[in-house]
Structures are given as structure tokens and as C-alpha cells.
Amino acid sequence: MEKRKRTNELLLKSREPFIKNEEKEELVRKLELAEKELAYQKRKIEKRAAELVIANKELIFLIEEKENRAAELVIVNKELSNQNEEKEKRASELVIANNELAFQNEEKEKRAAELLITNEKYRVTNEYLNDLYMYSNTPIIVWNSKYEITRFNKAFEIITGRNEKEVLGKSLKILFPSSKKKDSLELIKESRTGERLEIDEIEIVHTDGSVRILQWNSANIMSSDGKTIISTIAQCQDITQRKRAEEEIRKLNETLEQKVIERTKQLEEVNTELESYSYSVSHDLRAPLRHIVGFIELLIKNNLAQLDETGIHYLNIISLSAIEMGNMIDALLNFSRLGKTKIQRKKFNSRDMVNKALNTFQVELTGRDVEIIIGKLPDAIGDEYLINQVWINLISNALKYSRKKEKAVIEIGGKRVNNETIFQIKDNGVGFDMNYADNLFGVFQRLHKARDFEGIGIGLANVNRIVMKHDGKCWAESEVDKGATFYFSLPVNQ
Numbered sequence: 273m274e275k276r277k278r279t280n281e282l283l284l285k286s287r288e289p290f291i292k293n294e295e296k297e298e299l300v301r302k303l304e305l306a307e308k309e310l311a312y313q314k315r316k317i318e319k320r321a322a323e324l325v326i327a328n329k330e331l332i333f334l335i336e337e338k339e340n341r342a343a344e345l346v347i348v349n350k351e352l353s354n355q356n357e358e359k360e361k362r363a364s365e366l367v368i369a370n371n372e373l374a375f376q377n378e379e380k381e382k383r384a385a386e387l388l389i390t391n392e393k394y395r396v397t398n399e400y401l402n403d404l405y406m407y408s409n410t411p412i413i414v415w416n417s418k419y420e421i422t423r424f425n426k427a428f429e430i431i432t433g434r435n436e437k438e439v440l441g442k443s444l445k446i447l448f449p450s451s452k453k454k455d456s457l458e459l460i461k462e463s464r465t466g467e468r469l470e471i472d473e474i475e476i477v478h479t480d481g482s483v484r485i486l487q488w489n490s491a492n493i494m495s496s497d498g499k500t501i502i503s504t505i506a507q508c509q510d511i512t513q514r515k516r517a518e519e520e521i522r523k524l525n526e527t528l529e530q531k532v533i534e535r536t537k538q539l540e541e542v543n544t545e546l547e548s549y550s551y552s553v554s555h556d557l558r559a560p561l562r563h564i565v566g567f568i569e570l571l572i573k574n575n576l577a578q579l580d581e582t583g584i585h586y587l588n589i590i591s592l593s594a595i596e597m598g599n600m601i602d603a604l605l606n607f608s609r610l611g612k613t614k615i616q617r618k619k620f621n622s623r624d625m626v627n628k629a630l631n632t633f634q635v636e637l638t639g640r641d642v643e644i645i646i647g648k649l650p651d652a653i654g655d656e657y658l659i660n661q662v663w664i665n666l667i668s669n670a671l672k673y674s675r676k677k678e679k680a681v682i683e684i685g686g687k688r689v690n691n692e693t694i695f696q697i698k699d700n701g702v703g704f705d706m707n708y709a710d711n712l713f714g715v716f717q718r719l720h721k722a723r724d725f726e727g728i729g730i731g732l733a734n735v736n737r738i739v740m741k742h743d744g745k746c747w748a749e750s751e752v753d754k755g756a757t758f759y760f761s762l763p764v765n766q
Contacts, residue, residue, distance in 0.1 A: 275306070275309065275310055275313060278306065279303075279306055279310070282299055282302065282303055282306065406425045406426055407425070407426055408425060408426075408427060409427055410427060410507050410508065410509065411425065411427040411428040411431055411486065411507065411508040411509075411510070412425045412427065412428065412505065412506070412507045412508070413425070413428055413505070413506055413508070414493075414503055414504065414505045414506075415444055415503060415504055416502070416503050417501060417502075417503070418443075419443055419444050419445075419457065419460070419461075420441055420442060420443060420444075421439045421440055421441065421442055421443075421444060422440065422441075422503060423436075423505075424436040424439050424440065428508075431476055431478065431484050431486070431510065432447060432476060432477075432478055432479065433478045433479030433480060434446075434479060444456075444457060444460060445457060447476050447477065448474070448475065448476065448477065449475050449477045449483055452474075452475050456474045456475065459474060460474075460488070460490075460506075463488065463490040463504070463506070473485050473486065473487055473511065473515070474486055474487075474488055484510055484512045485510070485511050485512045485515050486508040486509065486510055486511065487508060487509045487511050488506045488507075488508050489506060489507055489508075489509075490504055490505065490506035491504070491505055491506075492504050493505060561594050564590065564591075564594045565591055565594045565595060568587050568590055568591045568594075569591070571587060572584065572587055615654070615655040615658065615741055615742065616655050616656075616657075617653055617654055617655060618653065618654075618656065619651055619652070619653050620651065620652060620653075620654070620656045620659070621651055622649035622650060622651055622652055622686060622695070623646065623649045625656070625659065625660055625663060626646060626649060626663055626667075626684055627646075628660065629660060629663040629664045629667055630644065630667060632664060633667060633668070633671060636668075636671050637671075640675075640680065641678065641679045641680065642671070642674075642679075642680040642681075642682065643679065643680070643681045643682070644682045644684070645681070645682070645683045645684070646684050646685070647683065647684065647685030647686075648685055648686060648687065649684070649685065649686045649695070650686050650687065650688050650693050652686075652693045652695075652762045653762065653763075653764070653765075654742050654762050655738075655742070658738045658741070658742075659738070659742075659762075661734065661735075661738060662735050662738050662739065662760060665731040665732065665734060665735045666697045666735060666758050666760075667682070667684075667697065668731065669699075669731065669732070669758070670682045670697055670698075670699040670701070670758075671699075672701075673699060673701035673702050673703075673756065674699045674700055674701030674702075674755070675701070676701070676702065677700055677701060680699065680700065680701070681699070681700045682697065682698070682699050682700075683696075683697070683698040683699075684696070684697050684698075688764065691763060691764050691765060692744070692761045692762065692763050692764055693761065693762050693763075693764060694759060694760075694761045695759065695760055695761075695762075696757055696758065696759045697757070697758050698755065698756070698757040698758075699755050699756060699757075700754075700755040701755050701756065702752070702753060702755075703750040703751050703752050703753055703754050703755050703756045704750045704752065704756060705750075705752055706749070706750060706751075712732055712748055713732050713733055713735070713736035713746055732746075735760065739760045739761070739762070742762050742763070743763050744760055744761040744762045744763065745760070745761055746758070746759065746760045747759050
């Protein structure tokens, strides 16, 4: 537009009559230049127009592209919207999941804290158990299914002279003497298969060559399924000293048994000789005693006038002493015969036996106030004749030593205790001092003066000998002036 305006101005000036020729030429030249400029501008405009056409086409293409892109963006936006909805939904789910995870994390942290405490307890317990295992005074060893050593405590180290590191992974055979390796391993295999849990003895060799004898107790350690044996643990007891002592005792017993046999034979020979001697002496003494008693009676009968009162008294004492000696000889003979008597064992009624024995004391009971209380009396097994003699002696003692009581009370009873029958007879007589109880059942042993109570001290010795022949025993309990209780026992199973 500026160019057109300029061209119009030049045309107007060229029409002016007063314009000089030079100016006209100048104007023409300028006009030409302007035309050239216009042509150039026109070409340029045409070129620009062509470019604009191309640009318009490109714009149209871009607009189409934009529209396509917009359509795609609409679709994408829809997808994004759907995705956003899914994301929001997923986000809400994630919030719930996060809350759940937070709760689970709290639980896990709580559980972790508990596990830490538990693990610490387990650690302390494991350390304690390991120390208990390693430093136990009992030798303990563990081996696997190949009979290779996996654990070996200090006590085993002391017995073998080997340390744990030296034996780990090695066969159990290294522990056994050369001559016992196979047999010892076979015994251990039997313990693994359950054929035996306790192995009586296995010899273990020390590095210094000495041999110890151990008693093994083993147990299998199973897998979680309870079917597979993982390893075997055994604790051992050193019985070397015991086995040596047993061997020494066995040898001593053999020697002692032989000595006992020899000594028994000697004692039997001595006892036979003593019994023969006692019997012979007793018989030989009877004749002189009869002579003494007979000649004293003749002396008193034929020479009474020549004797004063003192002499007669002396002769009476000699006669009584001789008679007492005769009684003692008879008692000694009876006592000696008991040793030779064979026991005829059978079951008997104890109550009938006691009643029968009491009937022999009717004379002694006459004129006396005596209460006899008979309690429970179990049946027993033994020689009826000999046990009857026991009751007669014990009842006689009870009656004799309660004689000074205004009213004598005698209690008789018995009871079954475990594998024996125990009988007792209790009186309320003079009793005795328990300090001298050991003398009660000896021959000619008396705890009371002869002038107070008659007797020669052989009755309780006979009781004790009869009861001992029945494999029983006798004992007594008493207090002075408070009576006495005598007991004797007979085995139930004879």
C-alpha cells in the first residue's frame, strides 16, 4: 500500500507542466525503479502467496492432525478418566491395605519383640544346656547315621585323652581297643536299632594305652517326621573300678567260699566232738553225783546222832547242790539234743497249742489270782513239738516272774507282718534291766538271783535255739518292776 501511494504521488508530479525535464527523467528512472521494485515485490508476494498456500495446506493438515489428536486425546482422556477412577478405587484399596499392613507391621513388631525375648531365653537355655553337656561329669557322646562322632564332651576327653576337635567326623572305632573294635561297634548298632537301650559294658582305650570300661545308655534323635534317625546320643558311666572290685570280690568269694567250706567242715567236726564230749561228760558226771547224793543220805540216816545242826545244814547244802548240778546236766543234755533234732515242719493251730500248753500249768495256777488274756493267734508253720516247748518255757517264765504280784496278768497274742508271724507273751511281773537283754537267751544266764526265782537259766536258751532252727528270731522288751514282753517270729513260707 505504501508503494502504491508512492507511485500515485509520482504520477501526479509527472503531470505537472512546470516539472523540468531532468526531473522528469529522474522521475522516470525512479518510476522504473519503482516498477522493478513493484515487480520484485509482486514476485515476492506471489512467492509468499505460494508459501501461504503451502502453509495453509500445512495448517489444514495440522488442523486435521490436531482434530485427530484431539479425538485421540478425548479417547485418552476417557481412558485417563477411567484410569483415574481405577486409581482412586485402587487408592482406596491401597489405603485399606496400608491400614492392614500397618496393623500387621505392629503385630510383626510385637511378635518380633516377643521373638527377641524368646530367642534370648533360648540362647541362654542353649548356652546353659551346652555348658551342661560339655562340662557334665558324665561322659556324653553323639554320632550320626554313619557312626561318625559329632559331639564329644569334656568328661569323654578326660577318659580317652583326646580332645573334641581331634575326634569330630571320625568313626567311633577310634575309641575302642584293636581287639574289640568290631564287637563294640556291633553293640552300638544294636542300641541304634532299638534292640537294646543299655549296653552293659564297652571298653574305651586311652591315648596312653590304658583301658576303661563304660556302661552306655543311648537314645536316638529323630527328624521332624518322627521316622528318620538323625543322630544318636549316649551318656556313659565309668564302671572300671566297679568291675575291678567285682572281679576282686569274685576271686575273694571263691577263696572265701572254699575257706567257709573248710571252716564249716572243721566246725562240724569240732561240734560233733563237743557234743560227744558233752554227752559223755554229762553221763560220766551223773554217777559221781548220784554217789554224792546217796552217801549224804546214808550219812544223815546212819550218823545223824553224831552230827550237830551245822553239820546237817552243810550236808543238806551239798545234797541240794548235787541235785541242782544233776538238773543242770539234764538240761545241758536236752539243749545238746536240740542241735541234732530234725525239724518236722507242718501247719498247726496256734490257739490250740497255747491252750494245750496252759493245761500243763494247772498246779502252778492253783491258789493264785492269774488273769490270762488270749488275743488273736494266727496259724503258723513249724515243728509242732518244738514250738510247743517254746510256749511252755515262755508261759512258765511269765508265771514265775509275776508270782509276787497280787494279781498276775498274762497277755498272749500274735500277728502276721509281711512274710513272718510274730507271737508275743506279756506279763506284769518283776521285769528286767534292758542293759542286760543280750544275756537273756544264753545258756545258764540269769538276770535274777536263784533264791528269789528258781531255775538254772536254760529255758530261754532252748527257746532261742528252737526258734533259730526255724529261721526265726527272739527278742524282749521290759522295764524293772513293770513286767516284760517276749517275742518270737516264724517265717510264713517254710
